[in-house]
Amino acid sequence: MAIKLLSDEVINKIAAGEVIERPASIVKELIENSIDAGASLINVRILNGGIDEIQVEDNGAGIEHDQLTTAFLRHATSKLAREEDLYAIGTMGFRGEALPSIASVSRIELYTKTYAAAGSKCLVEGGMIKKLERYPTAEGTKIIIRDLFYNTPVRKTFLKSPVSEGNNIYDTVCKYALAYPEISFVFDNQKKTQFKTPGNGILRDTVFTLFGSDMNQFLIEVDEKGSQFSLQGLISKPEYKRNNRKLGFFFVNKRPVKSPILNRAMDNAYRGLLVSREFPVFFLSLTAVPESIDVNIHPQKSEVRFRDEQTVIRFVSGVVKNIWIPANFG
Numbered sequence: 001m002a003i004k005l006l007s008d009e010v011i012n013k014i015a016a017g018e019v020i021e022r023p024a025s026i027v028k029e030l031i032e033n034s035i036d037a038g039a040s041l042i043n044v045r046i047l048n049g050g051i052d053e054i055q056v057e058d059n060g061a062g063i064e065h066d067q068l069t070t071a072f073l074r075h076a077t078s079k080l081a082r083e084e085d086l087y088a089i090g091t092m093g094f095r096g097e098a099l100p101s102i103a104s105v106s107r108i109e110l111y112t113k114t115y116a117a118a119g120s121k122c123l124v125e126g127g128m129i130k131k132l133e134r135y136p137t138a139e140g141t142k143i144i145i146r147d148l149f150y151n152t153p154v155r156k157t158f159l160k161s162p163v164s165e166g167n168n169i170y171d172t173v174c175k176y177a178l179a180y181p182e183i184s185f186v187f188d189n190q191k192k193t194q195f196k197t198p199g200n201g202i203l204r205d206t207v208f209t210l211f212g213s214d215m216n217q218f219l220i221e222v223d224e225k226g227s228q229f230s231l232q233g234l235i236s237k238p239e240y241k242r243n244n245r246k247l248g249f250f251f252v253n254k255r256p257v258k259s260p261i262l263n264r265a266m267d268n269a270y271r272g273l274l275v276s277r278e279f280p281v282f283f284l285s286l287t288a289v290p291e292s293i294d295v296n297i298h299p300q301k302s303e304v305r306f307r308d309e310q311t312v313i314r315f316v317s318g319v320v321k322n323i324w325i326p327a328n329f330g
């Protein structure tokens with residue numbers, strides 16, 4: 001059989017399969033774009049678990065009118081110019097895959113305005129730009145995703161119930177609100193506001209908004225600056241325990257990540273204080289020089305690889321264990 005290059009349309013749909021697993025993956029990508037645009041307010045609204053509609057509105061930098069067509073092209077990004085940049089990534093996005101992937105499996109309505117120029121409105125359907133016009137709108141970007149997977153019916157059958165997809169989105173918005181206490185996140189589900197974080201830069205206030213005061217009184221501050229890494233955040237006193245890891249949050253260079261390595265460090269730190277099947281609550285932000293980590297392992301960037309795993313484990317568990325020394329633990 002003849003060997004041929006795939007068409008852009010097919011390539012986009014394949015990538016959409018990797019980047020866009022479910023509505024929550026779209027929310028994640030759009031929030032990351034808003035963060036990269038320097039927003040201080042991000043409003044996420046969903047209908048029917050995000051299957052019917054996802055709206056993400058920010059007050060960030062906006063997109064220039066003549067850049068809009070490019071934004072929807074594969075591997076088009078304003079964030080990465082040279083290969084070297086790949087080893088020192090300072091933004092959430094860099095692969096230029098989110099917008100074309102989302103666009104290839106949904107209908108998009110986008111409003112955007114930069115500081116300097118008039119606004120724009122753009123309609124995209126199944127990856128094709130259907131309309132692009134000047135349009136008066138607020139500074140920042142508002143993007144509305146409708147009819148997810150309308151043109152890939154098989155993918156649609158893999159979606160869970162709207163409640164379950166909605167819960168997943170709830171968790172996603174929470175994670176970013178915790179990673180970015182300096183940004184106010186508003187989450188509306190079925191036109192009802194579920195939470196609005198203060199955006200005052202204080203993690204404890206964000207935790208209070210999301211989880212209430214009962215937990216808050218059991219949390220202690222962590223703030224340690226080392227030469228290679230630093231660690232900031234909140235951890236629970238050993239008397240406060242959970243029966244799963246769900247409330248253990250790690251952020252590495254402000255990116256929410258799942259990390260068996262960091263879990264091991266925390267297990268280590270609470271050894272002797274918690275028994276098996278008991279887990280702490282924590283919201284921990286690890287800062288590392290970009291060269292010491294690799295986030296480009298997976299299209300969704302939810303995993304991170306450390307150059308030197310043992311050093312990270314030693315640092316994190318060392319910092320936390322130090323807190324249990326009686327003189328430090330009031």
Ligand SMILES: Nc1ncnc2c1ncn2[C@@H]1O[C@H](COP(=O)(O)OP(=O)(O)O)[C@@H](O)[C@H]1O
Pocket residue numbers: 029033034037058060061062063071072076077078079092093094095096097098099100141
């Ligand atoms: N909310 C937003 N505000 C400003 N610019 C945006 C926003 N969303 C997307 N963009 C622009 O569109 C480009 C493409 O976005 P995306 O496909 O997510 O790729 P990436 O984030 O990897 O660059 C971004 O590089 C950015 O310039």
Ligand SMILES: [Mg+2]
Pocket residue numbers: 029032033092093094096097098099
């Ligand atoms: Mg992006």
